[in-house]
Amino acid sequence: AVFLGLLDAHNPKYDDHVVSQVVVDVDVDEGKLPDGVCVPTVTLDLYPTEELEKTFQTSKSIVYTAVVVAIFAFTSLVFLLYDHFVGRRQIKFMDRIVRQDQIVSNVFPAAIRDRLYGRDKEGSQQDLLDTLGGGDGPGGAPLADLFLETTVVFADIAGFTAWASAREPAQVFILLETIYGAFDRRAYRHNVFKVETVGDCYVGVAGLPDPNKDHAIAVCRFARDCVRTMQDTTLKLEVTLGPDTSELDLRVGIHSGQVTAGVLRGERSRFQLFGDTMNTAARMESSSERNRIQVSQVTADLLSASRLSTWIAPRKNKILVKGKGEMQTYWLKTKAESGLQNAADTLTESSTSSSVKEMDEIGDLDGIETMTKTERLVEWNVEVLSALLQQIIASRGQAVDPADQPLSQKEASIGTGETVLEEFVSIIPLKRFDAAELSKRQNASSIVIGEKAKSQLRSYLANVASMYQDNPFHNFEHASHVTASVKKLLTRIVNVDGGHGLKTSNEEVDLVGMAGHSYGITSDPLTQFSVVFSAIIHDMDHPGVPNAQLVKEKTRNAQIYKKSVAEQNSVELAWGMLMGDEYKALRACIYQTEDDLRRFRQLVVNTVMATDIVDKELQALRKSRWETAFADAPTNHNVGLSSEDCKATIVIEHLIQASDVSHTMQHWHIYKTWNQKFFMECYGAYKAGRAETDPSLN
Numbered sequence: 001a002v003f004l005g006l007l008d009a010h011n012p013k014y015d016d017h018v019v020s021q022v023v024v025d026v027d028v029d030e031g032k033l034p035d036g037v038c039v040p041t042v043t044l045d046l047y048p049t050e051e052l053e054k055t056f057q058t059s060k061s062i063v064y065t066a067v068v069v070a071i072f073a074f075t076s077l078v079f080l081l082y083d084h085f086v087g088r089r090q091i092k093f094m095d096r097i098v099r100q101d102q103i104v105s106n107v108f109p110a111a112i113r114d115r116l117y118g119r120d121k122e123g124s125q126q127d128l129l130d131t132l133g134g135g136d137g138p139g140g141a142p143l144a145d146l147f148l149e150t151t152v153v154f155a156d157i158a159g160f161t162a163w164a165s166a167r168e169p170a171q172v173f174i175l176l177e178t179i180y181g182a183f184d185r186r187a188y189r190h191n192v193f194k195v196e197t198v199g200d201c202y203v204g205v206a207g208l209p210d211p212n213k214d215h216a217i218a219v220c221r222f223a224r225d226c227v228r229t230m231q232d233t234t235l236k237l238e239v240t241l242g243p244d245t246s247e248l249d250l251r252v253g254i255h256s257g258q259v260t261a262g263v264l265r266g267e268r269s270r271f272q273l274f275g276d277t278m279n280t281a282a283r284m285e286s287s288s289e290r291n292r293i294q295v296s297q298v299t300a301d302l303l304s305a306s307r308l309s310t311w312i313a314p315r316k317n318k319i320l321v322k323g324k325g326e327m328q329t330y331w332l333k334t335k336a337e338s339g340l341q342n343a344a345d346t347l348t349e350s351s352t353s354s355s356v357k358e359m360d361e362i363g364d365l366d367g368i369e370t371m372t373k374t375e376r377l378v379e380w381n382v383e384v385l386s387a388l389l390q391q392i393i394a395s396r397g398q399a400v401d402p403a404d405q406p407l408s409q410k411e412a413s414i415g416t417g418e419t420v421l422e423e424f425v426s427i428i429p430l431k432r433f434d435a436a437e438l439s440k441r442q443n444a445s446s447i448v449i450g451e452k453a454k455s456q457l458r459s460y461l462a463n464v465a466s467m468y469q470d471n472p473f474h475n476f477e478h479a480s481h482v483t484a485s486v487k488k489l490l491t492r493i494v495n496v497d498g499g500h501g502l503k504t505s506n507e508e509v510d511l512v513g514m515a516g517h518s519y520g521i522t523s524d525p526l527t528q529f530s531v532v533f534s535a536i537i538h539d540m541d542h543p544g545v546p547n548a549q550l551v552k553e554k555t556r557n558a559q560i561y562k563k564s565v566a567e568q569n570s571v572e573l574a575w576g577m578l579m580g581d582e583y584k585a586l587r588a589c590i591y592q593t594e595d596d597l598r599r600f601r602q603l604v605v606n607t608v609m610a611t612d613i614v615d616k617e618l619q620a621l622r623k624s625r626w627e628t629a630f631a632d633a634p635t636n637h638n639v640g641l642s643s644e645d646c647k648a649t650i651v652i653e654h655l656i657q658a659s660d661v662s663h664t665m666q667h668w669h670i671y672k673t674w675n676q677k678f679f680m681e682c683y684g685a686y687k688a689g690r691a692e693t694d695p696s697l698n
Contacts, residue, residue, distance in 0.1 A: 010047035019046040108263065108271045144262025150207035151219040151256040151299060152277055153192070154285035155183070155226055158249045160200040162669035166481070166662070168488055171241050175248075176200070178237060182229045190222040195273055201285070202226075205273060208261055216256050216302035220311065220332055223252045223293045227334070231291070236368050239379040243480040246373065252293040253284025254332070256302055283321045284329065293332035300330040377480045378461045381536055384487060385461075386454060388532060389589045390447040391525035396592065397442070410594050411579055411587075414601050419561050420568040423605045424618075426625060428649045431524045431599065444525075449589055456586040463577060467540050473674065473681040474542035474566075481674075483535040485659035490521075490528055521648050526596060530603035531652055535659060537574035538608045542566045545685045547614065553690070564612040571608050575601070603652070610653035611660050626650055 010018075023044045157179070164172045176197075183202055187194050191212060195203040204222065207215030230250040238245040257277035264272050280296060288294035295303075300312050312330040321327045368376065417423060468476040521527050543550065547565045550558040561568040578587065591597045612618060629646040658665070663674035685691040 010045075011050065014047045014049075017048050020044070021046065142262060142265070144260060145209070146258060146260055147208040148258045149211065149213070149215060149256075150205055150259050150277065151215040151254060151302075152259065152273065152281040153202075153204045153219045153223055153252065153254050154281050155202040155204075155223065155250055155252045156285050157200040157230075158251045158290045159244075159247060159669065162667035163244055163248055165667040166244075166484060166488070166670065167241065168491070175237060175241060175245070179230065179233055182233055183226055186222055186225045186229060190218045190225070192218055192222045196270065203273075205259070205261075208259070214306065216254075216299050217306060217308065219254055220293070220295070220299075220303065223254060223332060224334060226250060227252065227291055227293065232369070235376075238373075238376045239368060240383070242380045242384075242484045243377055243477055246376065249290035251285060251288045251290055252332075253281055253286070253288050253295075254293065254299050255281035255284050255296040256299045280321070280324070283324075287319045287321070287329075295330050295332050297328055297330070374465050374476055375462075377476060378458065378465050381461050381480060381483060382454070382458050384483065384532060385457060385529065385536075386449060387444070388525060388529040389449050389453070389457075390444040392529060393447045393449060393589060394442045394444040395525050407591075407594065407597060410597055414597065415572075415575055420571045420605055421561065421564055421609065423602065424609050425602060425606065426621070426649070427646045428599070428602050428606055428652075429645050430521070430527055430648050431595075450585065453585040453589045456583045460578065460583055460586060461536065464537055464540060464574065467573060469542060469544060471542060471544035471681050472677040472684065474539045474544055478674070478677075479536055479539055482538070482656075482659045482662065483532055485662035486532055486535045486655065489655050489659060490531065521651065526591065526600060527603060527648075527652070529590065530600055531607055531656060534604050534607035535656060537604075538567065538570055538611045538656070538660070540570040540573050542570070544681050545690045547612065549685070549690055564609060564615055564618070567608050567612045571605060575604070606649065607652060607656050610656050613657060613660075622650065622653060 021044045023042050163175075167175075180197060180202060183204075184194060186192075187204055190206070192204045192206045193208065195205055197203070204219070206212055206218040206222075212218060227250050230248070234246050234248045255277055257275070257280070259273045259275040259277045261271070261273045264270055284294045284296055294315070295312060303309065303311050311333055313333060315329045315331055318326040318328050371379075415423070465476045468474075468479065543555075543566065547558075547563065547567075550565045551562070555565070557569045558565050577583075591600050609618065610622075625646060629643060629650055663670045679695055682691060682695040686694050
C-alpha cells in the first residue's frame with residue numbers, strides 16, 4: 001500500500017461498492033466518563049480501484065454462458081424425449097386396454113363385462129385373466145345366471161356349404177363378414193344380443209342380460225329384417241362373388257323360454273347359453289324353410305298376448321321334433337303379409353331408425369336390384385377379366401394407345417383357315433420371364449386399364465351372354481360357373497415334384513410370384529387371361545344337342561366344321577366379334593405385339609377345343625401327350641423348354657376340362673343341380689326328336 005496523504009482519493013463511480021469496517025473501538029462505559037469527554041471510533045471505508053476491477057474482468061463470459069445454455073438445452077431435450085417416449089408407451093398401453101375392452105364388450109354383455117372385471121361400487125377392479133382363469137382366485141365363483149324370460153333365434157344360411165365348396169377362402173369370408181355385419185347392425189337396433197356364430201348359423205337372444213318384456217317382439221322384428229337383408233345383400237354380392245350367390249337364402253327358427261347363461265371360463269372363454277330353449281330354437285331353424293321364419297307355440301302365444309296375432313300363421317302340418325315328438329309351429333309373416341303395422345310397432349321402429357340410420361346401411365345397391373341374373377353375371381365376369389388385364393399391362397410395363405398398334409393386317413390374317421380345328425397344335429410355346437424382370441414388375445392393383453377399355457369389355461361380355469342360347473345346361477350361367485372354377489384352379493397350379501407348395505398367406509395368392517413353378521403358366525398373365533376368356537366363350541351359341549347329332553342332321557355348321565362343331569363355332573363367333581372396330585381399346589389391353597396376338601389366338605383355340613371330351617381322336621392325342629410329357633423316365637421328347645411347354649399345354653387343357661365338369665367334383669347339392677339341368681337338356685332334345693335315346697331310361 002502507498003500512503004497518498006490526508007485526502008479522499010476514491011473514485012466516485014465505486015460509491016455503491018464501499019465496504020466500511022470499524023478499526024478502532026474502545027470498549028468504555030460512556031456513563032462513567034466526565035462531561036465533555038468522548039471515546040473516539042475509527043472507521044475504515046474501502047473502495048475498489050480501476051486496477052482491481054481489471055483483475056476481475058474476463059472475455060470468457062460468452063463461453064461460460066454458452067456452456068450453461070447448452071447444458072440447459074441438453075437437459076430439456078432429455079426430459080422432452082423421456083416425456084415423448086413415456087407418452088407413446090402410455091398411448092400404446094391405453095390403445096391396448098381399449099382394444100381389450102372392445103373385444104370383451106363384443107363377446108360379453110355390458111353387465112357381464114363389469115362382473116368379469118370385478119368392478120365394485122368404489123370402481124376398483126380385478127385382473128381380467130384372473131377372473132376368466134377360474135380356480136381359487138378372485139373370480140373363482142362361476143359367472144352364471146338363470147333368465148326366465150328370453151327369446152332365442154337361430155338363422156342359418158341355406159345353401160352355404162355347397163356355395164363355399166366352389167369359392168376361394170377370401171370370398172367365403174367376404175360373404176360371411178358382409179352378412180353378419182349387417183345382422184349385427186340390426187341386432188343393435190332391435191336390442192338383440194348376438195351370442196355367437198356357429199359356422200354359417202347366427203345365434204341371437206333378447207331378454208338378457210337386461211330384462212325386456214317384449215323380447216319375443218324384438219326377436220321377431222330382428223328376424224324379419226334379417227331375411228330381407230339377406231336377400232338384398234346376396235343380390236349385391238353376386239357381382240363380386242360370382243354365380244349362385246343370389247341363390248343363398250336364410251332359414252330362421254325362434255323359440256322362447258328360460259335359459260342358463262354365463263361365462264364358460266378357461267381357454268377361449270365365451271358367453272354361452274344352455275338349456276332346452278336353445279335346443280328347441282335350433283330345431284325350429286333346422287325344420288324351417290328357405291326365406292321363412294318358423295316360431296314355436298310358446299313364441300306364438302307371446303305374440304298373441306301382445307295383440308300381434310296377425311304376425312303369425314299356423315303351419316299346416318305338425319313337425320316332428322327330436323326328443324319332443326310332434327309340435328305345432330307357426331310361420332312368422334313378412335311385413336307385407338301381416339298387413340299394416342300397429343301404432344306401437346310403427347312408433348318403436350321409427351324412434352330407433354333415426355339413431356341407427358348410418359349403421360343400418362348395407363351399401364348402395366346402385367341399381368343392382370333391378371338387374372337380371374345375366375346382367376349381374378356379366379358384371380362379375382367383367383371384374384374377373386379386368387383384374388387379369390391389369391396383370392397383363394403390369395407385365396408390359398405400360399399401356400399403349402390403340403392408335404399406335406400396327407396390328408390391323410395381322411388381326412385380319414389370323415384365323416382365316418378353313419376350320420378352327422386345323423389351328424390346333426400339340427404344344428403351345430409360352431412366354432417366360434426371368435426372375436429380375438418379375439421382381440421389377442409393377443403392382444397390378446395399381447394399374448388402371450381405362451374406362452374406355454373397361455366399357456368395351458362390359459359391352460363385349462354382354463354380347464357374349466346374349467349369344468348363349470336358353471339351354472338348361474349349356475348357358476351363360478354354366479359358363480360363369482366354369483369361369484369361377486378356372487379362376488380357383490389357376491391359383492393352385494404348382495410343380496409339386498419340385499417341392500414348391502402353395503404360399504400360405506392371408507392375402508390372395510399372387511400368380512406372378514409362383515412363376516417358374518407351374519410350367520410357365522403363372523409367369524405369363526396373357527396365358528391366364530386366355531384360359532379364363534375361353535371358359536366364358538366356350539359354349540357360345542351351343543344348340544343344346546351333341547356334336548354327333550349336329551353332324552347327323554347335317555346342319556350348316558356341321559357341314560363346315562365336320563367335327564367339334566359347337567366348339568369351333570364358339571371360337572369363330574367370339575373371335576369375330578372381338579376383332580370388331582368397337583373393341584379396339586380392349587384388344588390393345590390384351591396384346592400389343594404380333595407374338596402376343598398369335599399366342600392369344602392359339603391358347604383360345606386349344607383351350608376351347610379341349611372342352612370337346614367326346615371326340616375320340618382328340619382324347620387319344622391328349623392321352624398320348626400326357627404319357628410322354630409326364631413319363632417317369634425322360635425320353636427324347638421330354639427335355640428342354642419344349643417339355644415344359646408340352647406340360648403347360650396339357651395342364652391348361654385338363655384345367656378347362658376339370659372346370660367344365662367341376663360340378664361332378666363339388667358339393668352334392670351342386671352335383672345334383674347341374675346334373676339335373678344336363679338331364680333336362682338331354683331329355684328336351686329327345687322330346688324334340690334330336691336324340692335317339694331317352695335319358696330317363698338309362
